Amino acid sequence: MKLLLLALKNITRHRLRSFLTMAGVAAGMFLFTAVETMQHSLATVTKISADDTTLVVYRENRFCPATSRLPEYYLPTIRKIPGVESAIPIQIAVNNCGASLDVITFRGVPPENLQRYNPDLEVVAGSFDAWLQRSDAALIGENFARRRGLKPGDTFEAVGINVLVAGIIRSGNAQDNNVAYVQLPFLQQASKVGLGTVTQFNVKVDDAARLESVASAIDETFKSDAQPTHTRPEKAFFAETAKQMVELIGFTRWLGLGAVAAVLGLVANAVLLIVRGRVKETAILQTLGFSRLMIGLLVSFEGILLGLLGGGTGVAAAVAFFQWQSFTLGNEGLTLAITPDLTVLLKGLVVALLLGLLASLYPAYRAARQPVIESLNAA
Amino acid sequence: MAASFIQIRNLTKSFKKGPNLITPLQDLSLDVPRGEFLALMGPSGSGKTTLLNLIAGIDSPTSGELVVSDRDIARLSRAALTKWRSRHVGYIFQLYHLVPILSAFENIELPLLLTSLTRAERRVRVEAALDLVHLADRAQHRPTELSGGQEQRVAIARAIVHDPDLLVADEPTGDLDSESAGAILRLLRKLSTDHGKTIIMVTHDPKAAAAADRTLHLEKGQLIEQTQPATSGP
Ligand SMILES: Nc1ncnc2c1ncn2[C@@H]1O[C@H](COP(=O)(O)OP(=O)(O)OP(=O)(O)O)[C@@H](O)[C@H]1O
Ligand SMILES: [Mg+2]
Numbered sequence: 001m002k003l004l005l006l007a008l009k010n011i012t013r014h015r016l017r018s019f020l021t022m023a024g025v026a027a028g029m030f031l032f033t034a035v036e037t038m039q040h041s042l043a044t045v046t047k048i049s050a051d052d053t054t055l056v057v058y059r060e061n062r063f064c065p066a067t068s069r070l071p072e073y074y075l076p077t078i079r080k081i082p083g084v085e086s087a088i089p090i091q092i093a094v095n096n097c098g099a100s101l102d103v104i105t106f107r108g109v110p111p112e113n114l115q116r117y118n119p120d121l122e123v124v125a126g127s128f129d130a131w132l133q134r135s136d137a138a139l140i141g142e143n144f145a146r147r148r149g150l151k152p153g154d155t156f157e158a159v160g161i162n163v164l165v166a167g168i169i170r171s172g173n174a175q176d177n178n179v180a181y182v183q184l185p186f187l188q189q190a191s192k193v194g195l196g197t198v199t200q201f202n203v204k205v206d207d208a209a210r211l212e213s214v215a216s217a218i219d220e221t222f223k224s225d226a227q228p229t230h231t232r233p234e235k236a237f238f239a240e241t242a243k244q245m246v247e248l249i250g251f252t253r254w255l256g257l258g259a260v261a262a263v264l265g266l267v268a269n270a271v272l273l274i275v276r277g278r279v280k281e282t283a284i285l286q287t288l289g290f291s292r293l294m295i296g297l298l299v300s301f302e303g304i305l306l307g308l309l310g311g312g313t314g315v316a317a318a319v320a321f322f323q324w325q326s327f328t329l330g331n332e333g334l335t336l337a338i339t340p341d342l343t344v345l346l347k348g349l350v351v352a353l354l355l356g357l358l359a360s361l362y363p364a365y366r367a368a369r370q371p372v373i374e375s376l377n378a379a
Numbered sequence: 380m381a382a383s384f385i386q387i388r389n390l391t392k393s394f395k396k397g398p399n400l401i402t403p404l405q406d407l408s409l410d411v412p413r414g415e416f417l418a419l420m421g422p423s424g425s426g427k428t429t430l431l432n433l434i435a436g437i438d439s440p441t442s443g444e445l446v447v448s449d450r451d452i453a454r455l456s457r458a459a460l461t462k463w464r465s466r467h468v469g470y471i472f473q474l475y476h477l478v479p480i481l482s483a484f485e486n487i488e489l490p491l492l493l494t495s496l497t498r499a500e501r502r503v504r505v506e507a508a509l510d511l512v513h514l515a516d517r518a519q520h521r522p523t524e525l526s527g528g529q530e531q532r533v534a535i536a537r538a539i540v541h542d543p544d545l546l547v548a549d550e551p552t553g554d555l556d557s558e559s560a561g562a563i564l565r566l567l568r569k570l571s572t573d574h575g576k577t578i579i580m581v582t583h584d585p586k587a588a589a590a591a592d593r594t595l596h597l598e599k600g601q602l603i604e605q606t607q608p609a610t611s612g613p
Contacts, residue, residue, distance in 0.1 A: 288490050290461075291458065291462070292461075
């Protein structure tokens with residue numbers, strides 16, 4: 001504790017130098033946290049967990065909503081398959097199938113079916129009834145609304161489709177927050193795929209353990225139909241369909257590593273300079289009876305403080321940035337909201353602390369082992 | 380007669396300097412009774428600082444016996460020596476060597492950070508030390524805001540705050556005007572007489588040496604005694 005205070009005082013000694021070091025650390029940790037936020041956001045939609053119960057039925061060998069076409073009349077058949085709890089046909093219209101930051105996704109669903117299938121949808125503005133009453137009405141996710149600056153009563157146009165915002169919805173499922181729900185027949189006509197054709201079915205199974213067996217049963221049922229299906233757990237579907245996005249985000253991992261290496265080098269250099277510039281003073285502390293351990297700790301604390309103060313700033317800035325910006329990545333009609341969360345924040349802080357410690361190990365060792373007499377005589 | 384506070388027998392210290400072996404102290408013996416104020420003189424390079432560092436335990440002898448306060452510190456490990464130093468020795472440098480970013484108060488407090496004293500207890504001790512060196516009103520000043528003489532008094536306060544029995548001073552007045560030097564010498568004299576500290580002071584200045592109880596000359600690795608009357612300080 002006493003040493004920590006001393007270390008803190010030491011940092012204020014070369015204000016500009018400490019500030020520059022911390023600014024560099026902050027920039028590096030900002031980048032690291034940005035990358036981690038993307039990785040984490042992707043993981044939450046692609047990492048399959050044991051309690052997942054949603055399946056996506058897609059046209060076999062198709063990867064874009066524009067080309068996946070399935071007959072709507074599959075619905076009653078799917079509902080009868082053992083283990084299926086509920087199912088909903090969805091028509092998807094998207095302005096851009098490639099990986100993009102500005103993607104608009106329409107999801108057409110049978111209006112009477114939406115709330116039953118998706119009971120945790122919460123209407124935060126406007127009303128559900130207004131959506132039911134007009135065929136060209138849309139319920140838009142809150143991220144989508146924020147990004148576009150839309151509120152109930154507004155109209156907007158995308159992919160050649162004009163809609164009226166009836167309400168804004170919030171859902172525990174991040175996908176829902178980034179799309180516009182419209183009535184299925186309306187979208188089928190407006191997007192010219194024609195009535196009776198949908199992009200996919202989303203199916204809920206009654207028991208997570210039966211996810212795979214129900215998926216096989218569905219595909220088996222339509223195997224010899226004109227439009228065979230490929231059914232996967234929702235997260236696997238996401239991982240396989242939004243391939244470009246997954247690869248892109250996977251690549252950013254290297255940027256994160258690079259940022260970490262840069263921070264390490266920066267702090268190590270700063271702490272080494274500190275130790276070099278303080279040879280005599282360290283010798284005086286040693287003369288007073290400060291042990292090697294204490295000298296080493298003093299140096300390490302300075303490194304850790306530099307890492308933690310700079311890193312904390314960078315991490316907090318990154319978290320605030322993504323909170324405020326609400327970026328959404330889209331690919332093949334699927335959207336990924338880049339949202340920061342507490343684990344990313346904590347991870348950033350722990351990494352900053354460890355980097356500070358790691359960077360000061362060698363300088364601390366150097367300081368602790370310097371010979372007292374020679375150092376006292378040093379200029 | 381009780382054993383001396385410092386007992387040095389056949390002390391030798393050599394340094395390797397490239398291919399050469401320098402031996403500034405050769406077979407040196409010395410006794411210093413408890414409470415004595417001893418001045419060490421001698422030409423430059425005669426080994427005064429080397430001897431002082433050995434007695435203060437910041438260096439170890441090549442051979443010989445070095446007993447301080449009944450402890451043969453020549454045989455202590457480096458870690459044990461560090462600990463011993465923090466309890467028993469106060470070191471006063473020629474150039475004060477205060478930590479520039481710390482106030483006078485905080486500089487004096489440094490040795491106490493190595494003890495288990497509470498903050499409040501440390502405060503009492505530091506304030507007492509500041510009083511003793513007549514700098515109570517400068518507690519919050521940084522070293523750069525003090526004169527040389529004041530800096531040296533802070534350094535003395537730092538050397539005595541943890542109440543060591545041995546004070547070593549390497550040319551403590553070497554960098555001061557005669558008035559400041561006089562104040563420092565009176566202070567050391569007082570620490571010896573009133574507080575019973577054993578003091579070893581290296582000096583080039585005969586007037587400074589006159590403040591001590593006894594003066595020894597170091598020449599060619601050996602000590603030559605030359606007692607002086609310790610009646611009047613400079
Ligand atoms: N760490 C060291 N390594 C090598 N040689 C040293 C070391 N310390 C001292 N010496 C040598 O030992 C001799 C005595 O040095 P010392 O510093 O004790 O002299 P001194 O009497 O204090 O001189 P001065 O009056 O100039 O301070 C010198 O020749 C010096 O070069
Ligand atoms: Mg010397």
